[in-house]
Amino acid sequence: xxxxxxxxxxHVGEWWSMLILRDAFxxxxxxDDFQTSLxxxxxxxxRRLATLVEAGMLERHRYSVxxxxxxxxxxxxxxxxxxVLLSMMAWGNRHFAPEGQALELIDKQSGxxxxxxxxxxxxxxxxxxxxxxxxxGPAASERMRARIAFRHSRAQARQALSDTKPPESLP
Numbered sequence: 001x002x003x004x005x006x007x008x009x010x011h012v013g014e015w016w017s018m019l020i021l022r023d024a025f026x027x028x029x030x031x032d033d034f035q036t037s038l039x040x041x042x043x044x045x046x047r048r049l050a051t052l053v054e055a056g057m058l059e060r061h062r063y064s065v066x067x068x069x070x071x072x073x074x075x076x077x078x079x080x081x082x083x084v085l086l087s088m089m090a091w092g093n094r095h096f097a098p099e100g101q102a103l104e105l106i107d108k109q110s111g112x113x114x115x116x117x118x119x120x121x122x123x124x125x126x127x128x129x130x131x132x133x134x135x136x137g138p139a140a141s142e143r144m145r146a147r148i149a150f151r152h153s154r155a156q157a158r159q160a161l162s163d164t165k166p167p168e169s170l171p
Contacts, residue, residue, distance in 0.1 A: 021052070029072055
């Protein structure tokens with residue numbers, strides 16, 4: 001698929017993969033540490049680590065010869081996934097934590113709780129549906145262009161219907 005969401009999910013959409021990446025952001029890098037933290041079966045962990053290495057999210061480095069042992073370090077691609085995880089954490093806290101937040105993101109200097117938002121790098125303005133929309137990029141296939149045109153036409157039709165005022169009732 002050409003969709004970047006689908007492509008991204010193809011590499012990290014399995015939930016164990018995201019939890020491994022989360023733990024890597026906390027500084028874990030060794031097989032045993034991931035296994036202890038996650039309570040994951042060794043065979044599943046091996047497959048997930050291999051997939052993340054193949055996807056370029058982690059790099060495997062030998063840290064011991066006898067016995068041969070490897071650690072798994074985040075690559076630049078893997079480090080770029082951090083805002084996605086922080087956004088998921090904020091979303092999960094907002095919508096799926098009726099007992100309260102189990103994790104908070106804080107500013108290390110002020111100690112204040114912060115809430116991640118998606119902003120445009122150039123303007124610093126929050127990304128909102130009112131101001132921003134997705135459009136086909138230069139490499140978009142005809143199918144991708146058609147899909148986006150369809151979505152836009154449906155959204156415009158819904159907007160037109162909601163903008164029309166109901167007829168005034170007769171006295």
